[in-house]
Amino acid sequence: MKKGWMYGILFFFLWIGMFFLLEGILRVMGIGYSTEPFERVAGTPYFRDNPDFLNKYYPGRRTPRSEAKFKNLFLAQKPTNGLRIFVLGGSTAQGWPFEPNQSFTKMIEIQLQFLLPEKHIEVINLGYSAMSSYYVADVTRKLARYQPDIIVLYTGQNEYYGTLSVTTGGGDLSKQIYLFLREWRIFQILFALFEKSQKPSKTMMAAQFSGRQLPMGEKDAEVADAFRRNLTRVFSWAKKHHVEVIVYKMAANLIHMPPFASEGEREVAPLILSNTHFFRHETWQTVSTAQLLSNWRTTYPNNAHILYLDGLARRARKEEFLDILKQAKDRDTIPFRYREILQDVLSNAGAHWHVSFIPLHQKIKEVYGSEGFGRKLFIDHLHFNYTGQRLLANLGVEAVLSLKDFKTKAPSSNALPLKEVSHLPGLAHEDWIDAGLWLTVYDEFMAIQNILTLLSQSPYKDMLIPYTKDPAWGEIGMLTRKPFSEILASFSSKKNQSFGNYLLSRLTDNKEWETIEVLLQAYRHNNPGIPTGYKNCAEFYTSRNRYEEAIQFYAMAYLLAEKKERLEIEKKGQSLARMLGKPDQWRETIDFLAKNPWPCYNSSNSATVMHKKGGNREFIGEIFEGILAFCQGK
Incomplete structure (x- = not known):
C-alpha cells in the first residue's frame, strides 16, 4: 500500500516535470505568445x-x-x-x-x-x-x-x-x-x-x-x-x-443616442413609424405630442424607444429630461452603454x-x-x-x-488650460492641434472613418430610431478644407494604394514640404515604438538636405528595428555621417540613444519644430527643459 502511494506521487511529479519541460521547449522555440503587456x-x-x-x-x-x-x-x-x-x-x-x-x-x-x-x-x-x-x-x-x-x-x-x-x-x-x-x-x-x-x-x-x-x-x-x-x-x-x-x-x-433595441419593439415600431410627424422640429414641444407619448407610456411603460422620445419631447419643452433619458438607456436591450x-x-x-x-x-x-x-x-x-x-x-x-x-x-x-496652437500649415487642423499632440486634419479624417465603419455595422445599422451622425462632419473640418477636399475628391478606392500614401504623393508633387513634415511627425508620434515613423522622417530630412536631423531619426529607427532591417538603416546613417565629414557621429548617436531617452537628444530640435509650426514657445520650452533636466540628472 505504501509503495502504491509512493509510485502515485512519483508518477504525478513525473507528469508535472514533463509539463514544465514541454512548456519550456515551446517558449525557447518561440511557439505561442507572451502575455506580458x-x-x-x-x-x-x-x-x-x-x-x-x-x-x-x-x-x-x-x-x-x-x-x-x-x-x-x-x-x-x-x-x-x-x-x-x-x-x-x-x-x-x-x-x-x-x-x-x-x-x-x-x-x-x-x-x-x-x-x-x-x-x-x-x-x-x-x-x-x-x-x-x-x-x-x-x-x-x-x-x-x-x-x-x-x-x-x-x-x-x-x-x-x-x-x-x-x-x-x-x-x-x-x-x-x-x-x-x-x-x-x-x-x-x-x-x-x-x-x-x-x-x-x-x-x-x-x-x-x-x-x-x-x-x-x-x-x-x-x-x-x-x-x-x-x-x-x-x-x-x-x-x-x-x-x-x-x-x-x-x-x-x-x-443624440437612441436605444439600439427594446422590449416590445415589434409592437411599438408601427406606432412610431406611422406617427413620425409628431417628432419634427416644429411639433416636438406641442401638447399633442406630449399627450401621444403619455398614452404610449401608459401602455408600454418599459419601452426604451418611447422613453427616449418622451425625454426628447421634455427637452424641447424646456423641462427636466435627463432622468427619462437615463431610463431609456437602462431599458436598451443592447446595453453597450x-x-x-x-x-x-x-x-x-x-x-x-x-x-x-x-x-x-x-x-x-x-x-x-x-x-x-x-x-x-x-x-x-x-x-x-x-x-x-x-x-x-x-x-x-x-x-x-x-x-x-x-x-x-x-x-x-x-x-493651465490645455494650450492650443493657433496656426499650422497645410493640412494641420488649426482648431484641433494642441502643442505636442500632432493632431492633423488627416488624423481627424481617419477618426471619422472609424466612426463611419462602426455606424455601417450591427447594431447601429438595425436601429428602429436611427442614429444620425453629427451634421458638422459635412459642414466643418476636413471635408471642406483645401487642399484636403480636392485631394480626397481625386482619390479612388480602386487604386492599389492607401489614402495616406496617395496624400503624401500628391503633396510631394505640389512641393508642400512643411505639410509633409507635419504628417510624418504625426505618424511617428502615434507609433513611437516602431522604426517606421523615425525612418520615414529620416528619409524626408535627407531629401531636404537636413542631414543632422536625418542621422538622429535613423539612429532611433536603428535601435527599434529588427536585425535584418538594421543593416540597411546603418548604411544610410553612416553614409550621412561621412557626407558631413563626421564619420564618428553615427556611432556616437547610437551609443547616446542606447543609454538615454529619445527626447534628450531630440529636445531642442522638437522645440524648434513646434515653434516653427506655431506652437507656444514658452510652453514647449518649459516641457523640454524639464526633460533635459532629467536627462542631465538634475
Missing part, C-alpha cells in the same frame, strides 16, 4: 507594447506584428524623479476613435509635465476596444514590474459585451481559470484548435454583439457582481503595492477602498449643463469627441494634483 527593446532604455499579449483577450482575432500598433514607448528603468501613470480600460480609455497619443491620456502627460517640471512624466495607455473589467483586473496583476505610481481606470462600458463578459459564458471562477490557462503556451495551442477566426473587417462592437439582447434585469445582478469582484481585485492589488487609484465614473450620450447599477457598484466599491473618483457625469452637468450629454462631448454612443477628450484630460490632471503627494507641490491646474 510590454516587451523590452534590446539595446535601448525602453519598453514598448507587446502586441501578442492581446491574443489572450481577442481569441481568433490576431493581428500580425507588422500591422500592430506600438502606441507606448517608455523607460525600462523608472528614474528617481519619475511619475508613471497607467490608464486601463476599454476603447474610451484607449481614446477611440482618435489615436491614443492624440487623446486625453497624452494630454494629461503634456499638462502634468508642464505643471510638474521637476518630474519625468509617463502616461502609459493600456486601453483596448471591447475590454471588460476582467481584462483590467488581469492586466493590473502584471504591472508591478513596471513600477506604477498611479493607475487610472475608465471601465464599466463593456461589462455586457466585452471580450470576457456575461455573453461569453461561464461564471467568475471559470473565467479566472480560463485566464490562468491562457498564460501557458501549451494551453494557448490547445485553445487555438477550437477558436474560430474572426473577420478583421468586422468591428469589435459588431463581433461581440452577435445578435444577443439582454433585457434589463435579466443579467444585471450577475454582471454587477462580476464588476464588483474585478474592481475589488484591482483596488486590493493597488493597496498592497502602494499604488494610487483614480477612477472616472462613467458618462454616455443620452440626447453602462446601466446605472454598474455606476452604483463603482461608487460603493471605490468608497470602501478609498480610491479617488472623477465624478464625470456630475462634472459634465456642472460645466455644460444637461446639454453636455449629447454631441457637445460625444461622437457616438459613449466615445468622446475632441472637446470631450480635453475635458477628460483636464479632470484627470486635477485628480492627479489632488493626491496628497502633489497638493502642496503643484500650481493649480486652472492656471
Whole structure:
C-alpha cells in the first residue's frame, strides 16, 4: 500500500516535470505568445507594447506584428524623479476613435509635465476596444514590474459585451481559470484548435454583439457582481503595492443616442413609424405630442424607444429630461452603454477602498449643463469627441494634483488650460492641434472613418430610431478644407494604394514640404515604438538636405528595428555621417540613444519644430527643459 502511494506521487511529479519541460521547449522555440503587456527593446532604455499579449483577450482575432500598433514607448528603468501613470480600460480609455497619443491620456502627460517640471512624466495607455473589467483586473496583476505610481481606470462600458463578459459564458471562477490557462503556451495551442477566426473587417462592437439582447434585469445582478469582484481585485492589488487609484465614473450620450433595441419593439415600431410627424422640429414641444407619448407610456411603460422620445419631447419643452433619458438607456436591450447599477457598484466599491473618483457625469452637468450629454462631448454612443477628450484630460490632471503627494507641490491646474496652437500649415487642423499632440486634419479624417465603419455595422445599422451622425462632419473640418477636399475628391478606392500614401504623393508633387513634415511627425508620434515613423522622417530630412536631423531619426529607427532591417538603416546613417565629414557621429548617436531617452537628444530640435509650426514657445520650452533636466540628472 505504501509503495502504491509512493509510485502515485512519483508518477504525478513525473507528469508535472514533463509539463514544465514541454512548456519550456515551446517558449525557447518561440511557439505561442507572451502575455506580458510590454516587451523590452534590446539595446535601448525602453519598453514598448507587446502586441501578442492581446491574443489572450481577442481569441481568433490576431493581428500580425507588422500591422500592430506600438502606441507606448517608455523607460525600462523608472528614474528617481519619475511619475508613471497607467490608464486601463476599454476603447474610451484607449481614446477611440482618435489615436491614443492624440487623446486625453497624452494630454494629461503634456499638462502634468508642464505643471510638474521637476518630474519625468509617463502616461502609459493600456486601453483596448471591447475590454471588460476582467481584462483590467488581469492586466493590473502584471504591472508591478513596471513600477506604477498611479493607475487610472475608465471601465464599466463593456461589462455586457466585452471580450470576457456575461455573453461569453461561464461564471467568475471559470473565467479566472480560463485566464490562468491562457498564460501557458501549451494551453494557448490547445485553445487555438477550437477558436474560430474572426473577420478583421468586422468591428469589435459588431463581433461581440452577435445578435444577443439582454433585457434589463435579466443579467444585471450577475454582471454587477462580476464588476464588483474585478474592481475589488484591482483596488486590493493597488493597496498592497502602494499604488494610487483614480477612477472616472462613467458618462454616455443620452440626447443624440437612441436605444439600439427594446422590449416590445415589434409592437411599438408601427406606432412610431406611422406617427413620425409628431417628432419634427416644429411639433416636438406641442401638447399633442406630449399627450401621444403619455398614452404610449401608459401602455408600454418599459419601452426604451418611447422613453427616449418622451425625454426628447421634455427637452424641447424646456423641462427636466435627463432622468427619462437615463431610463431609456437602462431599458436598451443592447446595453453597450453602462446601466446605472454598474455606476452604483463603482461608487460603493471605490468608497470602501478609498480610491479617488472623477465624478464625470456630475462634472459634465456642472460645466455644460444637461446639454453636455449629447454631441457637445460625444461622437457616438459613449466615445468622446475632441472637446470631450480635453475635458477628460483636464479632470484627470486635477485628480492627479489632488493626491496628497502633489497638493502642496503643484500650481493649480486652472492656471493651465490645455494650450492650443493657433496656426499650422497645410493640412494641420488649426482648431484641433494642441502643442505636442500632432493632431492633423488627416488624423481627424481617419477618426471619422472609424466612426463611419462602426455606424455601417450591427447594431447601429438595425436601429428602429436611427442614429444620425453629427451634421458638422459635412459642414466643418476636413471635408471642406483645401487642399484636403480636392485631394480626397481625386482619390479612388480602386487604386492599389492607401489614402495616406496617395496624400503624401500628391503633396510631394505640389512641393508642400512643411505639410509633409507635419504628417510624418504625426505618424511617428502615434507609433513611437516602431522604426517606421523615425525612418520615414529620416528619409524626408535627407531629401531636404537636413542631414543632422536625418542621422538622429535613423539612429532611433536603428535601435527599434529588427536585425535584418538594421543593416540597411546603418548604411544610410553612416553614409550621412561621412557626407558631413563626421564619420564618428553615427556611432556616437547610437551609443547616446542606447543609454538615454529619445527626447534628450531630440529636445531642442522638437522645440524648434513646434515653434516653427506655431506652437507656444514658452510652453514647449518649459516641457523640454524639464526633460533635459532629467536627462542631465538634475
